[in-house]
Amino acid sequence: MKHIMANKNNHIVPYRTYVYVLLILLFLTATSVIVTNIELGTLTVTTALVLASLKSILVFAIFMHLKFDQPVYGIMTGGVIILIIIVILITFLDYFFR
Amino acid sequence: MTREGNQHDEISYLRVQGRYRGIFAWIFSTDHKRIGLLYLYSIMTFFLVGATLGLLMKLELIAPGKTVMEAQTYNGFFTFHGVIMIFLIIIPGLPATFGNFLLPIMIGAKDVAFPRLNLLSWWIYVFGALLALSSQFMGDGPPDTGWTFYAPYSFKTTTNMLPAVMGAFVLGFSSILTGLNFIVTIHRMRAPGMTWLKMPLFPWTLYGTGWIQLLATPVVGITLLMVAAERILNIGFFDPSMGGDPILYQHLFWIYSHPAVYIMILPAMGAISEIIPTFARKSIFGYRAIVLSTLAIAFVGYFVWGHHMFTSGMSGTALYTFSILTFFVAIPSAIKVFNWVSTMHAGSIHAEPPFYWAASFIFVFMIGGLTGLVLGSLATNVHVHDTQFVVAHFHYVMFGGVGFAFMAAIHYWFPKIYGRMYDKGMAKTGWLIFFIGFNTLYLPMFYLGIRGMPRRYFDYLEEFHGPNIISTIGAVVLIAGLFMILSNLIVSARKGEKASGNPWKGNTLEWKIPSPPPPENFEETPVITRGPYDFN
Amino acid sequence: MHANGHRDDTASKIGMWLFIFTEMLLFAGLFIVYSVYRYRNPVAFHLAAEELSTFFGTLNTVILLISSMTVAMSLTAIRKGDNKHTMLLLGITILLALAFLVNKYFEWGAKIEHGLVPGSETLKELGHGDTLFFGLYFFMTGLHAFHIIIGIIILSVVLHFVRKGRITSDNFVFLENGGLYWHLVDVIWIFLFPLFYLIT
Numbered sequence: 123m124k125h126i127m128a129n130k131n132n133h134i135v136p137y138r139t140y141v142y143v144l145l146i147l148l149f150l151t152a153t154s155v156i157v158t159n160i161e162l163g164t165l166t167v168t169t170a171l172v173l174a175s176l177k178s179i180l181v182f183a184i185f186m187h188l189k190f191d192q193p194v195y196g197i198m199t200g201g202v203i204i205l206i207i208i209v210i211l212i213t214f215l216d217y218f219f220r
Numbered sequence: 221m222t223r224e225g226n227q228h229d230e231i232s233y234l235r236v237q238g239r240y241r242g243i244f245a246w247i248f249s250t251d252h253k254r255i256g257l258l259y260l261y262s263i264m265t266f267f268l269v270g271a272t273l274g275l276l277m278k279l280e281l282i283a284p285g286k287t288v289m290e291a292q293t294y295n296g297f298f299t300f301h302g303v304i305m306i307f308l309i310i311i312p313g314l315p316a317t318f319g320n321f322l323l324p325i326m327i328g329a330k331d332v333a334f335p336r337l338n339l340l341s342w343w344i345y346v347f348g349a350l351l352a353l354s355s356q357f358m359g360d361g362p363p364d365t366g367w368t369f370y371a372p373y374s375f376k377t378t379t380n381m382l383p384a385v386m387g388a389f390v391l392g393f394s395s396i397l398t399g400l401n402f403i404v405t406i407h408r409m410r411a412p413g414m415t416w417l418k419m420p421l422f423p424w425t426l427y428g429t430g431w432i433q434l435l436a437t438p439v440v441g442i443t444l445l446m447v448a449a450e451r452i453l454n455i456g457f458f459d460p461s462m463g464g465d466p467i468l469y470q471h472l473f474w475i476y477s478h479p480a481v482y483i484m485i486l487p488a489m490g491a492i493s494e495i496i497p498t499f500a501r502k503s504i505f506g507y508r509a510i511v512l513s514t515l516a517i518a519f520v521g522y523f524v525w526g527h528h529m530f531t532s533g534m535s536g537t538a539l540y541t542f543s544i545l546t547f548f549v550a551i552p553s554a555i556k557v558f559n560w561v562s563t564m565h566a567g568s569i570h571a572e573p574p575f576y577w578a579a580s581f582i583f584v585f586m587i588g589g590l591t592g593l594v595l596g597s598l599a600t601n602v603h604v605h606d607t608q609f610v611v612a613h614f615h616y617v618m619f620g621g622v623g624f625a626f627m628a629a630i631h632y633w634f635p636k637i638y639g640r641m642y643d644k645g646m647a648k649t650g651w652l653i654f655f656i657g658f659n660t661l662y663l664p665m666f667y668l669g670i671r672g673m674p675r676r677y678f679d680y681l682e683e684f685h686g687p688n689i690i691s692t693i694g695a696v697v698l699i700a701g702l703f704m705i706l707s708n709l710i711v712s713a714r715k716g717e718k719a720s721g722n723p724w725k726g727n728t729l730e731w732k733i734p735s736p737p738p739p740e741n742f743e744e745t746p747v748i749t750r751g752p753y754d755f756n
Numbered sequence: 757m758h759a760n761g762h763r764d765d766t767a768s769k770i771g772m773w774l775f776i777f778t779e780m781l782l783f784a785g786l787f788i789v790y791s792v793y794r795y796r797n798p799v800a801f802h803l804a805a806e807e808l809s810t811f812f813g814t815l816n817t818v819i820l821l822i823s824s825m826t827v828a829m830s831l832t833a834i835r836k837g838d839n840k841h842t843m844l845l846l847g848i849t850i851l852l853a854l855a856f857l858v859n860k861y862f863e864w865g866a867k868i869e870h871g872l873v874p875g876s877e878t879l880k881e882l883g884h885g886d887t888l889f890f891g892l893y894f895f896m897t898g899l900h901a902f903h904i905i906i907g908i909i910i911l912s913v914v915l916h917f918v919r920k921g922r923i924t925s926d927n928f929v930f931l932e933n934g935g936l937y938w939h940l941v942d943v944i945w946i947f948l949f950p951l952f953y954l955i956t
Contacts, residue, residue: 182939208522434778435777456887457789
């Protein structure tokens with residue numbers, strides 16, 4: 123007896139969506155390259171990281187289908203990202219105040 | 221579904237004939253029960269090696285000055301003892317042996333989600349173990365850094381560090397794959413009707429442990445890789461003479477190694493939570509509180525790593541944050557202790573060997589936990605940091621906690637695993653000797669630590685002589701008890717009296733199938749309608 | 757021995773996601789090291805980053821983003837039962853991955869030629885900040901490149917399976933998981949790129 127539990131998710135993402143996402147990603151990349159040539163002082167790092175985060179959210183949500191899949195994947199991923207952020211913050215409690 | 225009594229009309233997993241014969245039927249088996257036993261035998265073998273090293277160190281400390289070994293040999297011994305006991309024994313200890321054997325059965329499944337990956341985990345474990353062991357016999361002498369591999373000494377020492385570091389790295393993979401397998405199994409393979417809150421507590425703790433294995437191990441993996449790169453390429457990551465920060469190594473190391481403590485202790489708590497209701501004939505007190513405290517320990521336990529570094533030179537802000545967070549972890553641990561005690565209260569207690577181990581677990585774990593708070597407080601930590609007090613504390617938690625729970629678990633599930641019963645009288649005597657030996661060995665070390673005897677020294681001042689003699693005598697007594705227990709179990713596995721499917725009158729699923737279980741565990745998939753500890 | 761007839765796509769996918777989490781934590785460890793040393797050596801990191809070629813970095817970013825799109829598209833193609841386009845898109849992805857490695861080879865080559873290698877005399881003269889920056893640069897991009905190589909192998913096996921008909925419109929979880937891995941490699945680069953090439 124072959125027992126199969128195939129993927130229940132029936133949403134097929136159209137090619138078009140991926141092209142749009144790629145265009146946005148390329149636009150964000152171009153922005154971050156251009157922005158670094160402008161002197162923003164301490165904001166440079168922040169801007170670059172914000173743009174990188176936006177890009178990775180797009181990749182996670184659309185390319186990796188978190189937007190279309192069951193919520194469990196998204197919850198787990200969100201939890202892991204929060205964990206990483208807390209760990210970095212706690213580590214810097216040492217370095218900021220040393 | 222209840223098939224007590226007539227379990228011998230069906231062939232068990234121990235005897236079933238697969239594709240391979242002899243030893244290959246075991247080392248190539250994807251049956252979770254056989255893999256669990258493979259882990260059990262490997263772990264017991266390494267444990268004997270580690271225990272021997274421990275005993276030899278205690279013999280060295282029986283008198284001041286050199287007694288049985290040189291200082292450098294002693295350094296090698298405590299490193300090797302730590303590496304074996306931590307990476308090879310207590311991290312895989314309960315999850316990989318009893319987790320593998322029991323998780324699928326307790327949730328009503330035929331196997332774990334990825335059986336072949338499960339076998340691969342064991343192979344990786346063996347490979348990593350051999351790699352780590354090879355450091356003892358090749359190159360320029362055994363590693364002497366302690367199991368923590370602290371930088372910069374770990375890449376300055378001329379001893380043979382690389383195999384030990386890479387061995388720990390490989391063992392991490394094995395641990396990650398086991399955790400991954402268990403999480404998916406629990407998500408996808410629970411029997412119909414087994415909602416999350418009808419799941420027994422041992423699987424719940426394996427779930428918490430699985431997440432820690434998954435999310436903490438990669439950090440130490442990359443750290444060990446950096447130490448290896450440092451030794452080979454001389455990059456300067458943690459070398460102060462090249463701009464690196466050795467304290468950063470400690471951060472990264474403990475980001476894993478503190479949560480690793482919870483990898484070890486959570487399944488131990490889970491096993492105790494199974495045993496106490498069975499022998500009190502009473503539903504567990506506060507099931508939800510135990511589940512929540514398990515998850516809380518797993519979560520908060522991730523953020524307390526800095527309490528290993530109070531004297532390393534961290535900022536003041538970091539110091540008190542870590543100290544407060546450490547006190548928070550004590551809360552869920554205490555909740556569990558209260559729950560166990562309340563479960564026993566007004567129960568009908570059956571004093572069988574597993575119950576002795578479980579009850580003494582609570583005792584030694586309390587001592588270990590409360591002395592942990594002494595170490596978690598900043599002021600007292602400075603006084604006892606790096607002394608014998610620390611050694612006594614973590615042996616009470618790790619050996620007393622995990623070790624006693626392991627013993628409780630093996631005495632509890634032994635009849636299920638082998639279908640035979642051990643000699644209960646001998647098991648109780650063994651427990652008594654072990655318990656006395658254990659406390660005689662470690663209690664004096666608290667005193668020595670408070671008086672100022674440092675850890676990791678092969679020599680000490682004359683004033684510490686008395687307590688050290690007592691401690692060494694305790695070690696010998698403990699080993700004697702251990703031999704008694706092990707010989708009882710080994711003989712009984714082959715020649716013991718046949719045990720029924722449910723000798724302890726337990727209520728979880730593993731007691732509703734024959735002992736030893738058939739290859740596919742259940743004749744038909746069980747449907748769960750009641751909670752795991754409903755004894756009525 | 758048993759459970760061989762059992763197939764659970766959701767289980768495989770959860771397993772893949774869990775594996776991805778371990779990869780995220782692996783690189784998170786390195787990002788911690790990077791941020792600590794950047795915080796402690798702001799000027800040196802600033803100057804050292806200018807040594808890196810923004811052109812090569814941007815080019816490789818574009819390459820990876822496009823490859824991420826093509827591998828995502830291959831999933832759409834296989835689910836429509838369009839094997840030909842699936843293989844084409846996977847092929848393009850693999851070629852782009854190889855192009856990434858070729859770029860990386862030239863980029864590393866140039867750095868090595870200038871003596872900006874861990875343990876070299878040049879770095880010793882430049883001081884602590886530069887030593888750490890280039891140590892991290894080689895270690896992190898090296899580890900990332902290693903993941904690219906693993907990705908190429910996985911995607912090649914996926915391509916082979918599509919050709920053999922083992923991955924089909926109703927059994928595509930292996931392709932999906934391979935794709936997830938490839939996107940992860942992309943996400944890591946999305947962070948490596950600004951941290952090494954842009955924040956100057």
